[in-house]
Amino acid sequence: MDGPLAGVRVVDLTWIIAGPLATRLLADFGADVIKVESRRRMDVGRGNRIPLFGVLPGDANTNPDTGGYFHDANAGKRSCTLNLASTEGRAVLARLVAASDVVVCNLAGGQLDRWGIGEPQIRDLNPRAIVVNMPTMESRGPRSDWRGFGDMFVAVAGLKSVSGHPGEPPLPWGHQYADFSSNPFHAAVAVMAALHERERSGEGQFIEVSQYQSTVALMGPSVLAYGATGEAPTPPGNADPEAAPHNFYPCAGEDSWCAIAIFTDEQWRSLVELSALPALAQPAYATPAGRRAALVAIDEAIDGWTRGWDRQALAEALQDRGVPAGPYQTVPELVGRDPTLGRRYFVEIEHPAGRTFLVHGNPIAAQRSPPVVRRAPLIGEHTFEVLTEVLGMSADEIAELAATGALE
Amino acid sequence: MGATPGPLAGTRVLDLVDGFGAYGTRLLAGLGADVIRVEPPGGSSQRSRAPLWEARRASSAGVAEGTPAASLYFLHYHAGKRGITLDPGRPAGRALLERLLDRAEIVIDNGELARLGHDLDALARKRPPLVIVSVTPFGLEGERAGWLGSDLVCQAMSGMLGLYGYRDERPARWGPEQSSQLSGLAAALGALIGLWRARRTGAGERIDIAVERVCALVTFQMQNASLHHQFGFTRARAPRAPGLPSGLYQARDGYVAFNAWRDPEETIALLAGLGRAGELSALREALPHADFLADPRTHAAIAAFVAEYPRAEFTALAQSHGMIALPVHDARDLVEDPFLRARGLFVEVEQPGVERTLLEIGAPVRFGRTPYTPGRRPPLLGEHNVEVYGELGIDPGELARLARDGAV
Numbered sequence: 001m002d003g004p005l006a007g008v009r010v011v012d013l014t015w016i017i018a019g020p021l022a023t024r025l026l027a028d029f030g031a032d033v034i035k036v037e038s039r040r041r042m043d044v045g046r047g048n049r050i051p052l053f054g055v056l057p058g059d060a061n062t063n064p065d066t067g068g069y070f071h072d073a074n075a076g077k078r079s080c081t082l083n084l085a086s087t088e089g090r091a092v093l094a095r096l097v098a099a100s101d102v103v104v105c106n107l108a109g110g111q112l113d114r115w116g117i118g119e120p121q122i123r124d125l126n127p128r129a130i131v132v133n134m135p136t137m138e139s140r141g142p143r144s145d146w147r148g149f150g151d152m153f154v155a156v157a158g159l160k161s162v163s164g165h166p167g168e169p170p171l172p173w174g175h176q177y178a179d180f181s182s183n184p185f186h187a188a189v190a191v192m193a194a195l196h197e198r199e200r201s202g203e204g205q206f207i208e209v210s211q212y213q214s215t216v217a218l219m220g221p222s223v224l225a226y227g228a229t230g231e232a233p234t235p236p237g238n239a240d241p242e243a244a245p246h247n248f249y250p251c252a253g254e255d256s257w258c259a260i261a262i263f264t265d266e267q268w269r270s271l272v273e274l275s276a277l278p279a280l281a282q283p284a285y286a287t288p289a290g291r292r293a294a295l296v297a298i299d300e301a302i303d304g305w306t307r308g309w310d311r312q313a314l315a316e317a318l319q320d321r322g323v324p325a326g327p328y329q330t331v332p333e334l335v336g337r338d339p340t341l342g343r344r345y346f347v348e349i350e351h352p353a354g355r356t357f358l359v360h361g362n363p364i365a366a367q368r369s370p371p372v373v374r375r376a377p378l379i380g381e382h383t384f385e386v387l388t389e390v391l392g393m394s395a396d397e398i399a400e401l402a403a404t405g406a407l408e
Numbered sequence: 409m410g411a412t413p414g415p416l417a418g419t420r421v422l423d424l425v426d427g428f429g430a431y432g433t434r435l436l437a438g439l440g441a442d443v444i445r446v447e448p449p450g451g452s453s454q455r456s457r458a459p460l461w462e463a464r465r466a467s468s469a470g471v472a473e474g475t476p477a478a479s480l481y482f483l484h485y486h487a488g489k490r491g492i493t494l495d496p497g498r499p500a501g502r503a504l505l506e507r508l509l510d511r512a513e514i515v516i517d518n519g520e521l522a523r524l525g526h527d528l529d530a531l532a533r534k535r536p537p538l539v540i541v542s543v544t545p546f547g548l549e550g551e552r553a554g555w556l557g558s559d560l561v562c563q564a565m566s567g568m569l570g571l572y573g574y575r576d577e578r579p580a581r582w583g584p585e586q587s588s589q590l591s592g593l594a595a596a597l598g599a600l601i602g603l604w605r606a607r608r609t610g611a612g613e614r615i616d617i618a619v620e621r622v623c624a625l626v627t628f629q630m631q632n633a634s635l636h637h638q639f640g641f642t643r644a645r646a647p648r649a650p651g652l653p654s655g656l657y658q659a660r661d662g663y664v665a666f667n668a669w670r671d672p673e674e675t676i677a678l679l680a681g682l683g684r685a686g687e688l689s690a691l692r693e694a695l696p697h698a699d700f701l702a703d704p705r706t707h708a709a710i711a712a713f714v715a716e717y718p719r720a721e722f723t724a725l726a727q728s729h730g731m732i733a734l735p736v737h738d739a740r741d742l743v744e745d746p747f748l749r750a751r752g753l754f755v756e757v758e759q760p761g762v763e764r765t766l767l768e769i770g771a772p773v774r775f776g777r778t779p780y781t782p783g784r785r786p787p788l789l790g791e792h793n794v795e796v797y798g799e800l801g802i803d804p805g806e807l808a809r810l811a812r813d814g815a816v
Contacts, residue, residue: 004605004613017628029601050629054636072629143747146727151655152665152734159583161738164573170663170736171580172644172654174571180625181586182772185593190773192600193439197415197778199607206776212734213753216742217772220431220584221459221480223754226739227766228461228480233739238560238581241458246560248579255576255642259564319555326561326620328579330570330642331627332634344550345567345624346631358631363621364598365547367614368532369605 003030004369008195009390011036011096012077013105015043017176018150018211019134020073021184023104026191027076028362028371034100034386035077036093038084039379039408045069046379052357064379066353071376075349075359079377080386081407088406090116095391098126101204102191106134108144119206129204130194132187139208148211150176153183157215162222164235182215244291245298248328251311257328258311260302260318262291270321275305347373383407414440415778419603422508423489424517426452428557428619429543430485431592433516436599437488438771438780444508444796445489449814451789457481461759461766482786483759484768491787492796493816496524500815507800509538513606514599516541522548528614537612539602541595547618557619562587566623571630575643590626591619649704650711656736657714663736664719666726668710672701675710678729684713743767755783790816 008031012023020035020043027033037043046064052071080096083089094116097103103117112118112133122129136153137143151173154160159177160170187209194205216223222233240246240261248257262268265286272280279301284290291298306314311327318325334345335358346358362371387393387401401407419441423433437443461478494508495501502524509515509531519542522528528540528548542548545557560581563569569579583589594617602613630641644653656663668675676692679685687709692700700706714722719735726733737745743754751774756765771780793816797807810816 004601021628025597026601050633052632052636068632069629071632137747138751143727147732148734149667149732152667152732154583155656155663155665155736156734158737158739158742159586160736161741163583164580165578170654170656171573172656174641174644174653175626175628175630177582177626180628181590181593185590185597186772189435189439189593189597189600190775192597192604193415194775194778195604196419196600196607197417200418201778203777205778208774208776209772210751210774213748213751213774214772216748216753217431217769218583218586218589219739219742219769220589221484222584222739223743223769224461224480224484224757224766225459226743227768228459232741233459235580238578240560240581243558246558248560248564250578257564257579259558259560261558261560263558322556324556324558324561326555326557326565328564328569329567331567331630332641333570334567334624334627335631335634345621345627358635360625360628360631361621363617363625364594364601365616365618365621366598366602367529367616368611369613 003372004366005029005031008032008102009100010034010102010104011093011100013103013107014134015106016045017069017073017179018183019104019106019187020045021180022132022134022187022191024073024075024077025184025188025362025364028373029366029369030372033077034096034382034390035074035079035377036082036084036096037079037379038081039064040083040085042379043070045073052351053353053355066351071349071357072359074376076372076374077377078382078386079380080383081380083406083408084115086404086406088401088404092387092391092401092406093117094125096386097122097129099390100126101128101130101195103129103131104134104187104191105132108135109133109140110144127204128198128202130191130198130207131204132191132207132209134183134187134209134211136211138210150179150183153178153211153215156212157182158219158222159215162219162233162235164237166235166237168235178211178215182218183209183211186214186217239295244288244295245302247299247302249299249302249306251306251309251314251327253310256311258306258309258314259326259328261324263324267323270323271318274317274321275302277301277305349373349375351375352378380407412777412779414438414781415775416441417778418442420444420511420513421599422446422512422515424515424520425543426454426518426520428518428545428588429516429592429595429617430454431589432541432543432595432599433489433592434485434487435592435596435772436514438782440778440781441514443489444512444792445486445491445787446494446505446508447491447789449493449495449790449816454486455479455482455789478759478762483757483766486786487757487768487782488784489787490792490796491790492793493790495815498813498815500810500813504797504800504810504815510534510536511800512538513603514539514541516543516595516599518542519544519548532612532614534612535610537606537610539599539606539613539615541599541602541615541617543591543595543617543619545619547621548616550618559585559587562620562623566620566626568623568626570642571627573643574646577646587619587623591617591622594622648702649707651707652702652704657711659714659717659719659722659735661718662741664714664722664733665736666710666714666722666731666733668731672706672710674729674731678726678731679713681729757783758785
């Protein structure tokens with residue numbers, strides 16, 4: 001495999017999204033990520049409710065090779081099936097860990113011990129291994145078996161308290177925000193930092209990414225603000241301390257909006273000129289203080305004006321005049337409105353079933369050694385390959401193992 | 409720096425960031441890298457960026473000229489860095505910048521190097537190698553490279569806000585500077601992957617991070633669903649019942665995020681254990697499963713149950729029964745959470761010339777052997793000029809001359 005991380009081998013025991021995405025970010029750059037999984041207890045992402053090609057007639061979503069979540073979060077990995085409930089399966093896992101640089105999992109600490117790859121065991125197996133666990137709360141201790149989802153981590157970590165419309169209950173997320181942000185990225189950054197450190201020290205180490213703790217880091221200066229004032233910050237709505245006006249404005253069509261952010265007096269003048277609204281062309285509004293004092297009236301006037309605009313056309317007209325603006329977009333629009341634009345976000349991948357699907361591109365656009373997004377593995381697709389290539393096993397040995405049920 | 413160096417000790421980072429992605433250089437500094445922040449001689453505008461702290465200055469402090477304004481934004485995002493001043497608009501300043509670039513392993517900016525006319529590809533080919541990471545709203549290249557972005561605009565266009573809040577309501581900005589936080593995470597990861605290649609092959613790298621593309625990751629997996637399913641993923645319909653669709657239920661002292669609706673069977677079992685399952689069981693008997701899940705009475709019964717408990721108590725009860733619940737916190741709750749306190753997440757930071765320290769977020773990730781080192785205050789303006797320029801071989805006499813010329 002090519003890429004900047006070629007030669008870095010990762011044993012991936014993670015499930016669902018946050019963990020798998022962490023290792024996928026590395027796989028895109030050429031790390032050999034071996035997803036260890038089992039047909040007996042599949043990653044729920046494989047049996048997802050939202051399969052890649054829609055719910056087909058007679059398909060009860062039991063096909064492990066068309067799970068929607070799975071294909072985004074596991075692109076570019078190899079799949080090796082091991083039944084870790086069996087002694088033989090755990091023995092193979094131990095050998096894989098011994099032959100790898102990194103192990104990533106999102107498990108309670110006790111589970112790692114039972115699988116024979118707890119902290120003291122790994123020290124013996126492979127003192128150079130970098131082991132990352134991503135528990136909800138903690139790897140060991142009374143909360144080690146607590147569970148959570150990405151949309152709950154943003155709630156517990158405080159982000160909902162500083163988001164949304166002032167004075168209203170927190171707004172719902174339709175998706176698992178922390179699974180695509182704080183948790184996979186902190187885990188991948190930690191792996192890279194530990195790999196760099198190992199070049200100096202020759203030693204691996206254990207890393208814990210508590211998903212609660214890691215997501216608190218997205219609070220920015222909010223904790224400082226609490227300490228400074230004694231009051232927890234509340235949702236600011238769309239108001240911004242640096243820009244006024246600064247909001248979403250309604251455009252023509254259903255649920256159609258345009259974001260406009262006025263940071264400078266010059267940008268304000270451009271907006272006034274384009275709108276040609278007398279209500280906005282007041283000398284009192286020429287300064288940020290003046291605009292801030294009349295924000296409600298200004299927002300109402302802009303609301304009335306933008307309703308006649310197509311949001312894309314409005315954003316372009318404002319951008320042409322040097323005003324930061326952008327259309328509110330939804331996923332179907334990212335995908336479908338403009339095929340060229342779609343390629344900005346997605347990579348088209350061929351599925352062995354003969355159809356294509358879209359995977360999120362890796363936004364870390366390295367120019368000389370770019371990320372390469374490849375298909376996620378079918379279940380067990382690389383079991384034979386991994387056992388022969390990585391562990392040097394013979395076909396006979398593998399057949400013997402398979403007969404014990406260790407490779408299910 | 410503490411007694412045990414962080415995993416990135418000895419890594420030389422030049423920080424030209426003035427907005428998007430500042431979390432990335434904060435993170436690298438916390439991981440032990442030597443991050444040198446370059447500011448114009450008059451100071452970065454970030455030193456006065458909101459939220460501001462109207463703290464009383466220590467009466468006897470005789471606050472030195474150049475003491476940072478009490479910007480909590482600055483205090484947070486530039487913690488742990490060294491600071492120098494430099495005017496790249498002057499030939500002598502530009503020469504200094506080139507010497508700094510020559511010595512750095514990583515430079516992260518918001519497109520400043522390109523704006524100053526540096527040939528980034530030539531920089532990426534130089535020896536010793538340099539990893540150049542630029543973080544801009546829409547990338548340095550491509551059809552939207554010239555567009556002006558902001559946190560609001562990037563969130564809007566990325567598709568992420570298409571999943572947050574209620575349909576047909578004015579969209580709300582998500583979180584404090586989340587597009588900046590996410591792109592900072594991506595910048596840190598890209599920098600460390602590029603550095604891995606640079607140290608092994610001697611080849612530099614240029615990474616072009618578009619903030620809006622990083623935010624688009626939050627629409628993970630939704631793309632194929634919108635192509636192949638009858639439903640596209642957009643924001644939720646307005647609330648139909650307590651907890652539906654937000655998953656948030658009012659407890660005695662605030663909200664809890666509780667995914668009872670994902671599996672009401674477990675809720676019924678929990679309630680049965682407490683002798684309280686009557687109403688829910690009756691509804692389940694009376695209604696087909698899908699209707700039972702969607703019926704407001706189901707959620708009203710759950711809500712009535714949750715309302716009897718304080719958040720922490722309900723969370724512990726649910727988790728101990730294998731159900732998934734987490735409390736909704738604000739900044740005060742975080743600081744007061746015994747779990748986070750016991751983990752030592754919060755640290756005291758000083759602000760020069762100000763009477764008291766403030767509590768701040770510490771390590772997002774726990775390293776077993778080479779700890780993350782939070783808590784160092786950001787640099788005063790030009791605080792490390794003598795030290796850093798001294799490392800370049802510039803003696804104090806020459807530095808004084810450069811200062812007179814306005815280069816530093």
